[in-house]
Amino acid sequence: MNYLAHLLLSGPHSELALGNFLADMITPAQTEKLPEAVRSGISLHREIDRYTDQHETVRVSTARIRSNQRKYAPVSIDIYYDLLLVRNWDRYSTVGLDEMAESIYGRLGDLLLVVPEPLQSRVHSMIDHRWLTTYRSAEGIRDVFLRMAKRASRPEIMESALSHLVLHDDDLNQDFNHFFPDIISYIQSIHPLGNEWLIPQNERKG
Numbered sequence: 001m002n003y004l005a006h007l008l009l010s011g012p013h014s015e016l017a018l019g020n021f022l023a024d025m026i027t028p029a030q031t032e033k034l035p036e037a038v039r040s041g042i043s044l045h046r047e048i049d050r051y052t053d054q055h056e057t058v059r060v061s062t063a064r065i066r067s068n069q070r071k072y073a074p075v076s077i078d079i080y081y082d083l084l085l086v087r088n089w090d091r092y093s094t095v096g097l098d099e100m101a102e103s104i105y106g107r108l109g110d111l112l113l114v115v116p117e118p119l120q121s122r123v124h125s126m127i128d129h130r131w132l133t134t135y136r137s138a139e140g141i142r143d144v145f146l147r148m149a150k151r152a153s154r155p156e157i158m159e160s161a162l163s164h165l166v167l168h169d170d171d172l173n174q175d176f177n178h179f180f181p182d183i184i185s186y187i188q189s190i191h192p193l194g195n196e197w198l199i200p201q202n203e204r205k206g
Helices: 003-010 014-022 028-032 036-054 056-087 097-110 117-128 131-136 138-149 155-159 161-190
Strands: none
Touching (some): 003 014, 003 036, 003 097, 003 131, 003 161, 014 036, 014 117, 036 056, 036 161, 056 131, 056 138, 056 155, 097 131, 117 131, 131 138, 155 161
């Protein structure tokens, strides 16, 4: 899963959200210096990734684009699933996207001094460029892929990712709505503090 899903699954808990955001960029040495609650957020992030990577429906989604996206297929699905999360937001979240995003920006900003100095610019960038609402549109997702292409060994694959993903949009949306209730139920069973931002899947809206 990408940033939006990870932070929704963390819920309204500042330290957990910070750990979840930093998990993919932080070193073990930096992790050791963090408060325990932030380290719990890193652990939650990795459990989300483990569950996602092993889920059969996510593997089906990845297979749909493997012939074009090759080794980048799992990353492309992670990003596109955030677009699909926005599309289906009211099925899964008790708070609006804008409200949730602004809450996260404020919480991470308040904890900036806890962040290892080399990573503070990433937190600033996330807040200043409003990353969480980037996923509202295909144009925003395209910009994400173009930024990633600059760091890829095969940039042309990332640059063309969105055009191939949209060809499978209906199937990917169906995949997402099969998978996301499962991960919500799983996270609610292991979340260390509980998450009132998630709609229990026997209590869906509409």
